[in-house]
Amino acid sequence: MFSDEELLRYSRQILMPGFDIDGQQKLKSARVLIIGAGSLGCPVALYLGSAGVGHLTLVDDDVIELANLQRQIGFELAQLGESKAEMLADRVRRINPLISIATVNQRLVDDDFNRLVKEASLVMDCTDNFDTRFALNRACVAAKVPLISGAAIRGEGQVSVYDQRVAGSPCYHCLYSEQGNEDLNCSEAGVIAPLVGMIGSVQAMEAIKLISGIGSPLIGRLLILDAWQMHWREMKLAKDPACPVCGTG
Ligand SMILES: [Zn+2]
Numbered sequence: 528m529f530s531d532e533e534l535l536r537y538s539r540q541i542l543m544p545g546f547d548i549d550g551q552q553k554l555k556s557a558r559v560l561i562i563g564a565g566s567l568g569c570p571v572a573l574y575l576g577s578a579g580v581g582h583l584t585l586v587d588d589d590v591i592e593l594a595n596l597q598r599q600i601g602f603e604l605a606q607l608g609e610s611k612a613e614m615l616a617d618r619v620r621r622i623n624p625l626i627s628i629a630t631v632n633q634r635l636v637d638d639d640f641n642r643l644v645k646e647a648s649l650v651m652d653c654t655d656n657f658d659t660r661f662a663l664n665r666a667c668v669a670a671k672v673p674l675i676s677g678a679a680i681r682g683e684g685q686v687s688v689y690d691q692r693v694a695g696s697p698c699y700h701c702l703y704s705e706q707g708n709e710d711l712n713c714s715e716a717g718v719i720a721p722l723v724g725m726i727g728s729v730q731a732m733e734a735i736k737l738i739s740g741i742g743s744p745l746i747g748r749l750l751i752l753d754a755w756q757m758h759w760r761e762m763k764l765a766k767d768p769a770c771p772v773c774g775t776g
Contacts (some may be wrong), residue, residue, distance in 0.1 A: 563653035569601035576619035630710030664699035
């Protein structure tokens with residue numbers, strides 16, 4: 528059920544035939560776990576919170592630094608040294624006080640991932656390191672909770688959706704083996720500001736699609752963006768039958 532305030536606040540979504548009250552109700556009932564409250568986590572949390580996802584959990588153990596402000600659009604100069612998870616949660620609450628938001632302000636280990644993922648309807652991978660991505664993928668495969676993974680570096684980005692509820696869906700490990708991946712991140716390679724907004728927005732859109740059941744999600748498809756050429760490419764992703772995480776063998 529929605530209050531008059533909610534009906535007005537979400538009216539531009541509810542107006543859309545096909546989305547309607549039913550789609551909005553599904554958003555309200557959803558619990559989204561967002562791992563990383565930085566470049567991708569900011570647009571993801573801002574859009575999912577403003578769109579009316581009922582519960583968000585923001586996880587990040589970092590504090591805000593001056594070099595973050597170039598692209599991490601949830602933060603302000605006055606917040607340097609403050610917790611990213613807390614400040615992003617505050618920002619989303621100031622936009623939409625009608626949803627609930629929890630924060631986790633520490634680095635997670637496998638048990639934490641398993642516990643948090645089990646409580647979630649879906650998980651947003653907004654991190655910049657491979658160890659966390661692989662741990663998150665293992666937890667999502669085990670709990671059959673969909674994972675929406677985004678990455679952005681220099682002028683290149685990619686997004687895909689991994690959903691073990693769908694037969695034949697690959698997992699993140701099917702695409703990347705845990706060996707031999709250098710942990711290249713923005714602090715070493717650089718990143719152009721609006722790129723993270725583009726990739727984060729695609730992740731948020733995919734989340735709304737999965738939650739509402741509308742449209743065709745990016746399952747089994749990897750979307751790759753070359754922002755300098757403004758060229759989107761789509762690669763088909765197949766499940767690896769020998770995958771140690773999601774494979775049957
Ligand atoms: Zn796999």
